[in-house]
Amino acid sequence: MYRYDEFDESFVSSRVAQFRDQVRRRLSGDLTEDQFKPLRLMNGVYLQLHAYMLRVAIPYGTLNARQMRKLAEVARTYDRGYGHFTTRQNIQFNWPRLQDVPDILAELAEVEMHAIQTSGNCIRNVTADHFAGAAADEVADPRPYAEILRQWSSLHPEFSFLPRKFKIAVTGAAHDRAAVQVHDIGLQLMRDEAGAIGFTVFVGGGLGRTPMVARKVRDFLPETDLLAYTEAILRVYNRYGRRDNKYKARVKILMHETGLETLRADIEREFQEVRSGVLDLPKAEVDRISAYFAPPPFVPEQAGEADAFARALASDPALATFAERNLAPHKAPGYASLTISLKPIGEAPGDASAEQMELVADLAETFGHDEIRVSHEQNLVLPHVRKADVPEIFRRLRGAGLAEANAGLITDIIACPGMDYCALATARSIPVAQRISERFAASGRQREIGDLKVKISGCINACGHHHVGHIGILGVEKKGEEYYQITLGGSGDENTSIGQIVGRGFSYDGIVDAVETVVDTYLGLRQSPQEDFLAAYRRVGDTPFKEALYGTA
Amino acid sequence: MQADIYKENGFFLDEWQLLEDEQALPTEPGRFLVSLERFVAAPEAFASLPEIAILVRAGDDVTVLAPHLDRFTMVAIEFAAFSDGRGYSSARLLRQRLCYHGELRAVGDVLLDQIPLMRRCGFDAFKVVHEPTRRALETGHLAEVPLYLQPAARPDEQPAGARAWARSPAGLAR
Numbered sequence: 001m002y003r004y005d006e007f008d009e010s011f012v013s014s015r016v017a018q019f020r021d022q023v024r025r026r027l028s029g030d031l032t033e034d035q036f037k038p039l040r041l042m043n044g045v046y047l048q049l050h051a052y053m054l055r056v057a058i059p060y061g062t063l064n065a066r067q068m069r070k071l072a073e074v075a076r077t078y079d080r081g082y083g084h085f086t087t088r089q090n091i092q093f094n095w096p097r098l099q100d101v102p103d104i105l106a107e108l109a110e111v112e113m114h115a116i117q118t119s120g121n122c123i124r125n126v127t128a129d130h131f132a133g134a135a136a137d138e139v140a141d142p143r144p145y146a147e148i149l150r151q152w153s154s155l156h157p158e159f160s161f162l163p164r165k166f167k168i169a170v171t172g173a174a175h176d177r178a179a180v181q182v183h184d185i186g187l188q189l190m191r192d193e194a195g196a197i198g199f200t201v202f203v204g205g206g207l208g209r210t211p212m213v214a215r216k217v218r219d220f221l222p223e224t225d226l227l228a229y230t231e232a233i234l235r236v237y238n239r240y241g242r243r244d245n246k247y248k249a250r251v252k253i254l255m256h257e258t259g260l261e262t263l264r265a266d267i268e269r270e271f272q273e274v275r276s277g278v279l280d281l282p283k284a285e286v287d288r289i290s291a292y293f294a295p296p297p298f299v300p301e302q303a304g305e306a307d308a309f310a311r312a313l314a315s316d317p318a319l320a321t322f323a324e325r326n327l328a329p330h331k332a333p334g335y336a337s338l339t340i341s342l343k344p345i346g347e348a349p350g351d352a353s354a355e356q357m358e359l360v361a362d363l364a365e366t367f368g369h370d371e372i373r374v375s376h377e378q379n380l381v382l383p384h385v386r387k388a389d390v391p392e393i394f395r396r397l398r399g400a401g402l403a404e405a406n407a408g409l410i411t412d413i414i415a416c417p418g419m420d421y422c423a424l425a426t427a428r429s430i431p432v433a434q435r436i437s438e439r440f441a442a443s444g445r446q447r448e449i450g451d452l453k454v455k456i457s458g459c460i461n462a463c464g465h466h467h468v469g470h471i472g473i474l475g476v477e478k479k480g481e482e483y484y485q486i487t488l489g490g491s492g493d494e495n496t497s498i499g500q501i502v503g504r505g506f507s508y509d510g511i512v513d514a515v516e517t518v519v520d521t522y523l524g525l526r527q528s529p530q531e532d533f534l535a536a537y538r539r540v541g542d543t544p545f546k547e548a549l550y551g552t553a
Numbered sequence: 554m555q556a557d558i559y560k561e562n563g564f565f566l567d568e569w570q571l572l573e574d575e576q577a578l579p580t581e582p583g584r585f586l587v588s589l590e591r592f593v594a595a596p597e598a599f600a601s602l603p604e605i606a607i608l609v610r611a612g613d614d615v616t617v618l619a620p621h622l623d624r625f626t627m628v629a630i631e632f633a634a635f636s637d638g639r640g641y642s643s644a645r646l647l648r649q650r651l652c653y654h655g656e657l658r659a660v661g662d663v664l665l666d667q668i669p670l671m672r673r674c675g676f677d678a679f680k681v682v683h684e685p686t687r688r689a690l691e692t693g694h695l696a697e698v699p700l701y702l703q704p705a706a707r708p709d710e711q712p713a714g715a716r717a718w719a720r721s722p723a724g725l726a727r
Contacts, residue, residue, distance in 0.1 A: 007700060007714050014698040021696045022666065030685035038636055039666055121636070151702045152718050157673035158645055158705065161638025227718065238642045243611075273650060278704040282717050 001062050001371065002147050002292045004112045012109045015116060015155070019043050020102035027099070042122055042160065044090075044115030045101055049423050054093045054101055055118040056108060060128035060146040060170070061089030061374040063113075065361035068372055070111040072357035078104050083357070085342060085350045087414055087465060088167070089127050089374040090118055094421055116154055121162045123153035123234070127169045129177045130375035133293055134337045134383040136329035140189045140197055142172035144290040145226060148281065152227050159234050163241035164249035166234070167206075170199075179376060179492035181205045181214045182468060184251045185233060190220060197223045203233060203263070204255030209460040211467040211498045212252040217264045223286060225271070228279040232271035236263070296369035296384055301334030309387045321443060322394050322405040327387070336387050338368075340380040340397060341404040341412060345441045348430045349415045350378035359400045367393055377453075378414055379407065409446040410454055410519065411437040414465055418458030418475065425458035427475025427482040428508070432456055435512045440519075449519055451532045455490075468492035470534045471518060472499040473511065484511040486518065488545060489537045502542055503550050514549060521548040558658070559668075559679045559690050567680065569606050569627060578602070586629060589613045596621055608660075611639045615646050622653050630676070632661040641674045648675035648706040665689050669697035675706035 004012070019039075026036040040046075044055040056071070063071075071091055075083045078100050079093040086092055096104060108114060118125055126146040133141045149168055153159070159166070169183040180186025186202035198220040205214030221229050237251045240258070255263055313320040327336040340360060343349050352360075360380055364372045367389045373381035385393060397403040406412045413436060416422065418429030433456050440446055455469030459476070466472030472487035483505035490499030506514045519533075521544055526536045537545075546552070556564040572578075572585045579585060584604040592599060592607055599605055606627035609615055618628075628647060630640040640659065647653040658678040659671050665686040668679055681687050689695070701710065701720040709723035 005714065007716075007719060011698060011700045011702070014700060018696050018698050025665075025685070030689075035635070035664060035666075121638075148718075151716070154702045155670075155698055156703055157670040157701075158641040159638070160670055161636055161641070161667075163638075235642050235645075238638055243637060243639075279718070285715065285717050288715060 001064060002059075002143075002289070008112070009109075011154070012112070012114050012116075013106075015043075015114060016102060016105045016109055019105060023098060023102055038120055038161070042117060042120035043101075043105070044118035045098070046119060047423070048094065048421050049419075050421070051095050052098050052101070053421070054096045054104060054115060055086070056091050056093070056113060056115050057118045057125045058090050058113075058374050059150050060126055060132065060143050061130050061376070062128075062132075062143060063372050063374070064370045065365040065372070067111045067113055068357050068361040068364070070108060070113065072354035072361070074104055074107060075354040075357070082351055082353045084348075084417065085352065085374050085378050085380070087376050087378060087416075087463065088118075088125055089130070089376055090125055091374070092417075094417075119165070120160075121164050121166075122160050123149075123156065123162075123166045123168065126150050126153070127167070127178055127183075127376060129171045129173060130373040130377075130379075130381050131177060131328055131337050131383060132172055132373075133295060134328075134330050134335075135173050135177075136331050137175055138173045138331065139191055140172050141290070141293050142170035142178070142187070142189055143293045144286060145187065145189070145199075145223075146170045147289055147292070148226065148286070149230065152230075159238060162234070162238055163243045164246060166237070166251065168230075174494060176492075176494040176496075177375075179465075179468065179496070181494075181496040182207055182211075182465075182492055183214065184237075185230065186214050187226075192220060199223075199226065201229065203267070204252040205496070206250050206252040207462040207465055207467045208250065209247055209462070210250075210253065210256075211462065212256060213496045213498065214252075215255055215260045217260070217267060224281045224283070225275060226281055228274045228277065229267075229271050231279055232267050232274050235270055235274075236266045240266070295332070296371070298332040298335060298384070299386060302388075305334055305386075305388050309390070312391045316391070318398075318403075318405070319391055319394050321447070322403060323387075323390060325405045325409060325447070326407045327390065330384070332384075334386055334388070335384055336390065338382045338385045338390065338393065339375070339407040340382065340402050341406050342379050342402075343406060343412050343437065344401050344404045345411060346434050346438050348420075349413050349433050352380070356400050356402055359396065359402070363393055363396060377412065379412070405443065406446060408451050408453070410440045410449050410452045411446060413437060413454045413456060414469070415456040416458050416463035418456075418464075422458065422463075424461055425475070426460075426477035427458045427484070429456045429458035429464055429473075429475055432473065432475065432484065432508070432511060436515055439512050439516060448529070449523065449533070450529060451534075452519070453491075454515070465492065466490070467498045468496065469499060470537070471515060473515070476505065478505075482508045484508070484514075486511075486514060486549075488518070488542055489534065491534055500542060502545055517548050518545055521545050557681055557687075559681045559687075560677060564681075564687075564691075569629075571608070586627075589615070589618065592621070593617050609640070609643055611637050613643070615643045616651065618647075618653075619651050622647075622651055622655075625653075625655055627656040627658060627678075628653065629658040629660045629680075632659060632663060632667075635662040635664050635667055641670065644671070644674040644676055645706045665694075666696060669695060673701065673705040673707055673710075 201218035202214035368382040415433040457464035487499030
């Protein structure tokens with residue numbers, strides 16, 4: 001993974017000093033809250049319902065054991081012993097004191113971490129496929145490009161006061177696990193006929209109150225033009241994005257109101273001015289950054305290893321279930337990527353205690369080439385483990401309540417913090433996730449239902465990504481009561497679609513029954529167990545679900 | 554009148570007088586600041602005024618100034634609110650695309666924490682009316698991260714290390 005050099009170290013420690021000074025000036029009254037707010041947001045500090053919240057960047061979701069241990073230490077020292085992993089591969093601490101934040105950042109800087117641009121109207125933490133560098137279906141590792149974009153966008157003097165936040169995601173595989181088409185810029189790595197790397201570029205995706213799927217602006221952008229083209233997009237957005245209404249300020253609205261052809265022409269015109277200049281990516285530099293992400297020295301698969309693993313699975317049904325759901329195909333023989341679900345039945349999605357973080361750090365060091373990932377589905381991943389070690393890893397995870405075999409199943413729910421923490425929320429989302437999780441807790445039943453993504457947001461800002469949930473749930477408030485709207489058929493992969501509202505909402509008490517009705521309807525109409533929920537929905541449409549939920553179509 | 558124009562080497566008096574859009578053209582000599590919109594609508598109307606500067610408002614397209622730039626020794630870019638970042642792009646376009654070499658002044662909601670960013674985009678003068686910002690500048694307290702991860706509009710920044718996109722400020726050995 002990427003390692004700081006002297007420049008990066010000075011950069012981050014200067015940023016800590018700068019923020020310490022900003023906090024001092026806020027506390028002394030030199031800065032009003034209105035003046036301080038964008039400054040603290042640009043360093044990941046929010047004011048929530050009950051306390052400040054600090055969002056720490058985990059660039060493209062990659063971290064090592066030492067960094068994870070530091071996060072555990074921060075959770076224990078400055079918070080209440082836990083942290084919350086987010087849909088943008090970051091971690092949030094929910095209870096720090098403002099005056100402690102500079103010290104927390106100084107501690108994080110010791111392990112090459114920071115909170116730069118985890119919020120604010122600027123270019124946010126760049127996200128990537130959580131199986132990057134490991135996935136069997138990968139064209140190339142997206143992380144070197146995510147790292148280059150992270151660096152270039154850090155404290156960018158022109159793009160620190162954009163109309164609104166700006167999110168970039170990169171995937172290196174045709175099967176998109178990074179949801180690039182619901183980002184402001186989505187990049188998909190490709191190779192041309194000559195084998196050279198480039199990007200398919202999508203612009204203008206986003207969720208929130210106006211969900212939109214990104215539009216393709218370039219089929220193949222050569223690698224060398226990555227920064228120049230990105231700067232062109234950002235400059236067009238900074239100049240022409242709407243600033244009169246924060247709910248219409250994302251680049252997706254500019255795309256919608258300007259139209260694809262015109263906006264693409266604007267971007268290309270700007271790009272022609274910027275290209276072939278200082279922003280060209282020299283191949284040698286791409287290679288130098290890529291070297292940080294070189295695959296670890298994989299151990300060749302030994303004779304008999306696969307058979308021994310098969311026997312272990314055959315003799316332990318719980319292990320077999322875990323392997324079936326939580327292991328993903330790896331490019332190296334004998335290896336797998338292992339998902340550690342942060343969705344134990346009945347718990348808050350994405351939360352991990354300091355002790356759990358430390359266990360994951362130990363496992364990564366012992367069995368996983370010292371690599372950990374955070375997935376945008378709010379789970380942790382050990383990207384490189386030998387299958388031969390999986391039985392032991394499983395045993396240790398089970399001892400810490402981290403062995404839930406539910407990756408990709410109905411209880412692997414994305415949920416925003418909702419009214420339990422968030423000042424914007426209008427409804428609870430964590431308790432709804434917990435109740436759905438308990439309703440479908442039985443392992444056999446979950447597996448019978450199969451792949452099913454449930455995503456829950458506690459307000460229309462859609463942080464729980466409900467628009468791209470196969471089943472999406474949106475909590476709203478009506479006359480002092482929480483109501484939950486169901487959307488069906490959303491998806492955040494290479495065939496991205498926005499879910500459709502199925503009908504009137506359900507009460508807090510009724511929502512879990514409604515979800516169960518949807519699931520039972522699916523089970524009744526699917527052609528075979530191989531036809532998953534999304535495929536069945538796309539085949540039959542919403543009529544059968546409406547009939548089941550409301551008695552009429 | 555307080556010297557409120559901050560430059561590299563201190564505070565200076567503002568020598569430019571704003572000519573409001575609805576105000577008649579002055580007959581007495583002087584240095585006048587005219588809005589881009591008004592100037593571009595009728596550039597020839599200002600032929601009688603030897604010294605004018607241009608006020609760029611957020612949303613103005615500075616590239617329309619291209620044929621006229623040698624007339625101006627000062628261009629002011631207005632930040633109606635510090636959170637409106639359009640002025641940063643206007644500044645870079647003026648400096649880098651249109652090769653404007655005169656004074657580039659930030660006016661409006663100009664605050665301490667934005668000044669380092671503005672400088673990197675090509676501003677070299679700042680009208681400072683915010684008292685805490687003035688105090689900080691007077692004591693030389695510019696809260697900056699003095700290392701940069703992208704080339705911008707200051708030609709005196711030096712490439713830093715192997716990365717093509719990294720820069721350090723002029724005069725900072727590294």
